[in-house]
Amino acid sequence: MTPASENTGLAQLRSACSRCSLARLCLPMGLSESQTCRLDNLVEPSAPLHADDHLFRIDDPFTTIYAVRSGCFKSYVVDGEGREQVLGFHLPGELMGLDAIYTHRHRRNAVALDTGTVCKLPYADLTRLATEMPQLQQQIMRLLSKDISTLENMVADHTADERLAGFLLGLSSRYHHRGFSATRFRLAMPRRDIANYLRLAPETVSRILARFQADGLIAVERRDMELLDTERLRQTAGEAHHLSAPVFD
Amino acid sequence: MTPASENTGLAQLRSACSRCSLARLCLPMGLSESQTCRLDNLVEPSAPLHADDHLFRIDDPFTTIYAVRSGCFKSYVVDGEGREQVLGFHLPGELMGLDAIYTHRHRRNAVALDTGTVCKLPYADLTRLATEMPQLQQQIMRLLSKDISTLENMVADHTADERLAGFLLGLSSRYHHRGFSATRFRLAMPRRDIANYLRLAPETVSRILARFQADGLIAVERRDMELLDTERLRQTAGEAHHLSAPVFD
DNA sequence: CGCTATTTTGAGCCGCGTCAATACGGGTGG
DNA sequence: CCACCCGTATTGACGCGGCTCAAAATAGCG
Missing domain, CATH: 2.60.120.10 (Jelly Rolls)
Incomplete structure (x- = not known):
């Protein structure tokens, strides 16, 4: 060389x-x-x-x-x-x-x-x-x-549903900006960390994800996440559009 | 001239x-x-x-x-x-x-x-x-x-007691740094704004202030605030030392 | 295949919000 | 000086969202 x-x-x-x-x-x-x-x-x-x-x-x-x-x-x-x-x-x-x-x-x-x-x-x-x-x-x-x-x-006092929906949309947006799919991604963190970040109990995160899935908003299997209805997810998030730091838009 | x-x-x-x-x-x-x-x-x-x-x-x-x-x-x-x-x-x-x-x-x-x-x-x-x-x-x-x-x-999920104690200590510290008393000051904002800032209901703020007073932590009369026991107030605040933006220390 | 960490599910409870009524205080006009 | 009014603050009763505790299901890993 x-x-x-x-x-x-x-x-x-x-x-x-x-x-x-x-x-x-x-x-x-x-x-x-x-x-x-x-x-x-x-x-x-x-x-x-x-x-x-x-x-x-x-x-x-x-x-x-x-x-x-x-x-x-x-x-x-x-x-x-x-x-x-x-x-x-x-x-x-x-x-x-x-x-x-x-x-x-x-x-x-x-x-x-x-x-x-x-x-x-x-x-x-x-x-x-x-x-x-x-x-x-x-x-x-x-x-x-x-x-x-x-x-x-x-710092806004969102409900657990709003927080979780906002978190998923924020991740989606960030992955999208990096050239990955906006609708299918793998969660790098355990439920415990997601819950802690959103100031919720891990059990609450599990329950809400289960309900989101039953309602056809997402399909989730452990760490594998798919967003099925981003529009309704956005409605659910309300003001918490991007509950995921830092934000890129 | x-x-x-x-x-x-x-x-x-x-x-x-x-x-x-x-x-x-x-x-x-x-x-x-x-x-x-x-x-x-x-x-x-x-x-x-x-x-x-x-x-x-x-x-x-x-x-x-x-x-x-x-x-x-x-x-x-x-x-x-x-x-x-x-x-x-x-x-x-x-x-x-x-x-x-x-x-x-x-x-x-x-x-x-x-x-x-x-x-x-x-x-x-x-x-x-x-x-x-x-x-x-x-x-x-x-x-x-x-x-x-x-x-x-x-963003930390403090209890209502912690938030309010932290808020009072934060104000105290900021007034002190400006040459005013650290223990007696006049609240510039109505209860509604304090509650909203701390993500609490105004009723909750009233109740907790009343309890703090009954416990000898403060003496409060409308907008006039006196901190009687900052040490116990600090214990009550826990991690929320300075729940008041921006912080000076 | 067993061990452990993670996730899910269920039951019960508590902090805080909501709703409603009352008390207080400061301003205004008689 | 008092009567009245209205916004702010307090106090009480009640309900619910989300936490806690407990246990079962599932996945990763040696």
């Missing part, structure tokens, strides 16, 4: 947002090709992670923002009584760690739900680049602002 | 973050004196607003970030069935409108609860200045990130 091809190989391995199929969903969204190349130099790809591998834990010093490259991740906190509280599921192209900017320490734990990889973005380098690149600054602020909008959606 | 003194007068009127007692809580936090002066040139003070005056409404084009200078403001959305949903109360030094960055349109309504004033910050100018002033960029991102943390606090 020649040094030249070695370099090319290394550059590809080093990340190449410019060639990443997720670029239009991720941090490079809206950046020009040359701007994306400058971003490439910051990004460091991770070794493959496996289920239960943690990316960071609460109170870890905040140095890095993580972008999901493949797989599905979960972020959560643990309260004083040891109860887990799921705060989000993160699909490829989505960022994790943004809420740590304020405290300089992570405010959540982040863990892989299955095998996956991430891109690491050193925050100091990222902000330095952002001062030189107004579009990147804009993009970071837009992503922060979007997280706020999504959380605002979460 | 000489032109010089006219200019000085105008500059003071034009805002003077440099002289504002709220500077250490607001956007200028962490900026040097000369940096704050550059911010001064952007800021435009508002005419006094009265109760029920709106700053902006949902779907208004987003051009401006608002900083509360005096008074108390409420932000809320209205859902499809016409029900109001309170998303936050905003005290002096706090910013409103940050969640509109993503969509370029406002996602909430903002209204004065009593007589008050705000500072208007044109967003385009602000981001332009931020590219030249890394500390300002940092500060905006920190404030965005803090809003995320606060909302994360809100």
Whole structure:
């Protein structure tokens, strides 16, 4: 192998947002090709992670923002009584760690739900680049602002039916934007995590999924989900259109 | 009056973050004196607003970030069935409108609860200045990130007791940071708004306040609130330390 | 094939919302 | 100064959505 091809190989391995199929969903969204190349130099790809591998834990010093490259991740906190509280599921192209900017320490734990990889973005380098690149600054602020909008959606007091319907529609939309089917997908997370995320009991999730199925809204078999009647599902969700963080629309 | 003194007068009127007692809580936090002066040139003070005056409404084009200078403001959305949903109360030094960055349109309504004033910050100018002033960029991102943390606090499924105790402690902390008493303050908002913000029924708020009073935690008379036992109040709040957006600690 | 984690199903109960009535307070006009 | 009125707040009775506890069914895995 020649040094030249070695370099090319290394550059590809080093990340190449410019060639990443997720670029239009991720941090490079809206950046020009040359701007994306400058971003490439910051990004460091991770070794493959496996289920239960943690990316960071609460109170870890905040140095890095993580972008999901493949797989599905979960972020959560643990309260004083040891109860887990799921705060989000993160699909490829989505960022994790943004809420740590304020405290300089992570405010959540982040863990892989299955095998996956991430891109690491050193925050100091990222902000330095952002001062030189107004579009990147804009993009970071837009992503922060979007997280706020999504959380605002979460705080509304929806019924269990609305929450679950909204969650399924949100997942559907996110998978669709990534080139997967909007109506058939595999749930990366157990019922327990879905229930916890939606602030419901696992039993409630099971019961409602069963009823949705009886009503012909969905066909569900363990982790395999099919949306049969998205229109009625949307009516059921009501205001909770996209109960699934972060939202892409 | 000489032109010089006219200019000085105008500059003071034009805002003077440099002289504002709220500077250490607001956007200028962490900026040097000369940096704050550059911010001064952007800021435009508002005419006094009265109760029920709106700053902006949902779907208004987003051009401006608002900083509360005096008074108390409420932000809320209205859902499809016409029900109001309170998303936050905003005290002096706090910013409103940050969640509109993503969509370029406002996602909430903002209204004065009593007589008050705000500072208007044109967003385009602000981001332009931020590219030249890394500390300002940092500060905006920190404030965005803090809003995320606060909302994360809100989404946890606390009991009604925890929510209300957390809300009172949050208000207490915010008043304290502004130089007011941490134990005696006047509620700027009616019970209905408190209940709505905490996702409770107004009747529930009344009942719990009555019980808190019977238990010696507080003394409350209409809008006048006194915290008698903050320690037990904190125990009651549990994880909901600061159920009041945005948080300052 | 047995072991364990996950999911489903059933029974009972409790926190909080809903509905309704009452009390309070601040403003207005006589 | 008092009578009246209306919005806000309180208090009580009752019902329901979703949680808890318990047990059975199913799937993944060594």
